[in-house]
Amino acid sequence: MKIIIGVIVGFVVLAIGGLAIAGFVFRDHMTFLASAPRATEVRVETVAARELIESVPAPGEIEPNTKVDISATVVAEIVALPFREGDLVKKGDVVVRLDDRELTARLLGAQASLESTKANLESVRASRARTQAQLLEQQARHKGVLTTLEFAEKNLQRKRELHDSGDIPLAELETAQERVREVLAQIDASNMLIAAAESSLQAADAQILQAEAAVRQGEAEIRLAEEALRNTIIASPIDGKVTKLNAEVGERVVTGTMNNPGTVIMTIADLSRMKMIARVAEADVAKLQTGQKARVTIETYRDTVFHGVVDRIALQRTTANDGTGFFETEIMLRLDGREIRSGHVANVEIEIATHTGIVVPSQAVVERAVEDLPIEVVENNPHVDRNKKTIRVAYRVVDGKAVATPVRVGPSDLTHTLVLGGLDAGDVIVTGPYKVLDKIRHDERVVDLTTLPRKPASGAAAGGSTGGSAS
Known part of the structure; x- marks a missing residue:
């Protein structure tokens, strides 16, 4: 009996000793993990060769290609307005009758x-x-x-x-x-x-x-x-729609010159043929020519890209209120039977050239001071101009680290840039978030945030299921 008790006591002592040793090892391991630098969460993309369409961006407004302001050439009282705002009219329809007595x-x-x-x-x-x-x-x-x-x-x-x-x-x-x-x-x-x-x-x-x-x-x-x-009977000179009605029956119309706002009775526009009046920057106008394709986006129609072609480029420079110069450029839109309203604010990308090569998101290429980069990055690199204080770099992901890589860039569109040198197809580069790209440094540890487990949504009920993923 004494022998059995002694054996049990021995096992207990050994178990307690083993647990103590395991506790010391786990504590040292956790201390090591806590002291190691945390990897920065980034978005990454594999570089590939593809087509990039170089374009000239410009803001502007949507207008009908044909629009007429109906004004009176005699002073008289309006006795009839057969059409209201939004009504369709045909060429020759009487749209205004004035008192002829x-x-x-x-x-x-x-x-x-x-x-x-x-x-x-x-x-x-x-x-x-x-x-x-x-x-x-x-x-x-x-x-x-x-x-x-x-x-x-x-x-x-x-x-x-x-x-x-x-x-x-x-x-x-x-x-x-x-x-x-x-x-x-x-x-x-x-x-x-x-x-x-x-x-x-x-x-x-x-x-x-x-x-x-x-x-x-x-x-x-x-x-x-x-x-x-x-002239007391005014007919529509075009097929179109009454887009604005400024007078009512019983009002006395006045005559004016150049369709002054106070003399316009109504506006009729052909909404089946619309154009964008774009304000192209003075530095870009030399790249344009009639017939070039264009992509137009309108804030009201966010899910639709309207295609068109350059129809006219102004020969005379226009000066904006802030003193900047621009050239009015007309882009005829292809509506495919869709009707859009006049006066919408829009943006256009006029396609001026097509390039094929390494294309990356524009924000993946950042400016860095030459003196802030390691000597091994900039020394003997053909894409580094030592006469300049800053260079453009992209960050390749190599063995879990961000490697600053000088690049030579070419044309770009609104979102992507053509890289002429420094990157190869198959390279993995950091593409975001922007606030990370602004601060990231060479040889910094990174991790693809798409590989991390989704975090539970804040405010989830205890014991309940998790909500949506973090943005």
């Missing part, structure tokens, strides 16, 4: 005035005709008087010869002389009558010219009145 009265007045002016013209022409007839009659009489003068002068000559020869008395000679004087007086009176008739004729011609001018003016006033009357 005042303009109709004006036309009737112009027509009456023209009739009076024409009557006056006919009266002046008739008066001239009478004056012309009187002149011709007087000229005919004048010719008769001249003939009489010629006969009287010949008769006087004969009387002188007969008187000189003593064949007639002096009284007959004096009678012949008196006759010549009478005829000369008649000629003077005839000349005065002819001059007066010619003067009256000239005055009549002037009156005719004035009357004819008055007739032409009256006819022009009638044409203007007729045009104004026609």
Whole structure:
């Protein structure tokens, strides 16, 4: 019995000793783990060769390719608006009717005035005709008087010869002389009558010219009145949709120039053909040409990328309010039957070239000071310009560590960059998070966060199942 008790006591002592030794070993192991640096959680990506489309980004707005502002050219009251905002209209549809009573009265007045002016013209022409007839009659009489003068002068000559020869008395000679004087007086009176008739004729011609001018003016006033009357009915010049209505029935419209906002009654736009008016930076405009493909994103339609082509590039630089220069560029959109509204803010990527090579996320390439990198990283590296203080690097993951790797980069799009040297297909690089990339250092231990177990969501009930994974 004593032997059995001794054996049991011995086993207990050995067990206690073993546990003590195991406790010391576990404590030393945990102390080692606590003192080792913790690996940084990162996102990684395997480098591969693929296609990158180089593009020029630009902001802008969406507008209809065809849009017309309907304005009045006469001052009148609106009596009918057959279409409301959002209604479809066809070319030729009457979209505005104005009160035409005042303009109709004006036309009737112009027509009456023209009739009076024409009557006056006919009266002046008739008066001239009478004056012309009187002149011709007087000229005919004048010719008769001249003939009489010629006969009287010949008769006087004969009387002188007969008187000189003593064949007639002096009284007959004096009678012949008196006759010549009478005829000369008649000629003077005839000349005065002819001059007066010619003067009256000239005055009549002037009156005719004035009357004819008055007739032409009256006819022009009638044409203007007729045009104004026609303008009380306004038709749509295009097929489209009423996108804005600024007036109501009963309001009095005013006329203006260049479609000032206060004079526009409504706006009609063809929403089946839309374009983006992009503001391309001055430094990028030389890379553009008509026909280039473009991808347009609109905040309102986040899930849709609209494709289009460059249709027009402005020749004149435009200056923004902040003094920066840009060139307006029109991109015609392919809607594929979809209707979008006018005025949306949009962004465009205009494709200017296509490249094939090593393509990585742009944020994976970071700037580092040359002096902050180990000498083995920068020395004799063809992608390091020792004349510059900073270089571009990507961090390759090698044996669980981030290795700073100088790279030479090429063109990029909004999210990715073409790497021309420094990386090979199959390399694994750190691509995020951005706050980690901003601070990560050469030879730092890293771990792919996608390989870590998901953390339970905060606030999960005790004993319950875990929620979603951490973001």
